[in-house]
Amino acid sequence: MRILLVGATGTIGKAIAAALGRRHELFLASRQQAPLHVDIADPASIRGLYAKVGKVDAVVSAAGQARFKPLDELSDADFRFSLDNKLMGQVNLIRYGLGSIADNGSITLTSGILAQQPSRGSGAISLVNAGLEGFARTAALEAPRGIRINVVSPPWVTETLQALGMPLQGGLPAATVAQAYVRGVEGTATGQVISP
Numbered sequence: 001m002r003i004l005l006v007g008a009t010g011t012i013g014k015a016i017a018a019a020l021g022r023r024h025e026l027f028l029a030s031r032q033q034a035p036l037h038v039d040i041a042d043p044a045s046i047r048g049l050y051a052k053v054g055k056v057d058a059v060v061s062a063a064g065q066a067r068f069k070p071l072d073e074l075s076d077a078d079f080r081f082s083l084d085n086k087l088m089g090q091v092n093l094i095r096y097g098l099g100s101i102a103d104n105g106s107i108t109l110t111s112g113i114l115a116q117q118p119s120r121g122s123g124a125i126s127l128v129n130a131g132l133e134g135f136a137r138t139a140a141l142e143a144p145r146g147i148r149i150n151v152v153s154p155p156w157v158t159e160t161l162q163a164l165g166m167p168l169q170g171g172l173p174a175a176t177v178a179q180a181y182v183r184g185v186e187g188t189a190t191g192q193v194i195s196p
């Protein structure tokens with residue numbers, strides 16, 4: 001398959017690239033570090049990426065940022081950033097991407113555990129994660145030509161917990177998390193939130 005992987009240079013994205021790259025042709029994208037450049041917060045940038053890559057069988061996103069702050073510190077700008085980036089960025093990967101995806105292809109996006117298991121400070125992130133899951137379920141109903149749409153909801157990733165100096169309990173290695181994206185691409189599910 002020809003697979004466009006957005007967020008390809010991140011902790012999760014690198015593990016997805018390693019898992020899928022053995023069997024498929026990958027097109028790696030991120031804002032700066034990957035060979036193909038895209039900023040998912042910018043609709044024109046997403047359109048430009050699809051125009052450059054052409055027809056693909058699958059799109060995978062392991063990109064998207066949202067602000068982590070206590071409720072009384074979250075500003076209007078913090079909400080705007082989170083909505084434009086992790087939520088609308090990935091919504092637009094679906095909206096602008098459907099025409100570039102082959103029959104029976106797939107889109108696999110990323111939410112996160114904070115949608116279902118919030119913590120103090122996760123208001124903006126929980127909002128966009130849950131919003132993305134809701135949108136993807138609906139978009140899967142309307143996607144044409146057998147295109148499947150799913151969202152992977154990672155738990156904390158062990159490598160991220162290590163980098164943050166946090167306890168590793170409850171974390172999963174990025175390589176294990178990446179297998180959920182492989183299921184999204186190579187499986188038959190649609191409209192699902194896939195938990196690694």
Ligand SMILES: NC(=O)c1ccc[n+]([C@@H]2O[C@H](COP(=O)([O-])OP(=O)(O)OC[C@H]3O[C@@H](n4cnc5c(N)ncnc54)[C@H](OP(=O)(O)O)[C@@H]3O)[C@@H](O)[C@H]2O)c1
Binds near residue numbers: 006012038062085110
């Ligand atoms: N790691 C965890 O524990 C964890 C747990 C649950 C959910 N998640 C979610 O999983 C996703 C990936 O997490 P991660 O830890 O792998 O992140 P990461 O290590 O920070 O990597 C992010 C990747 O996305 C790219 N990127 C960032 N902003 C972008 C943008 N606006 N447009 C296009 N590419 C962009 C980055 O490259 P450039 O800098 O070159 O753009 C990089 O390739 C995030 O949405 C995160 O919220 C992560």
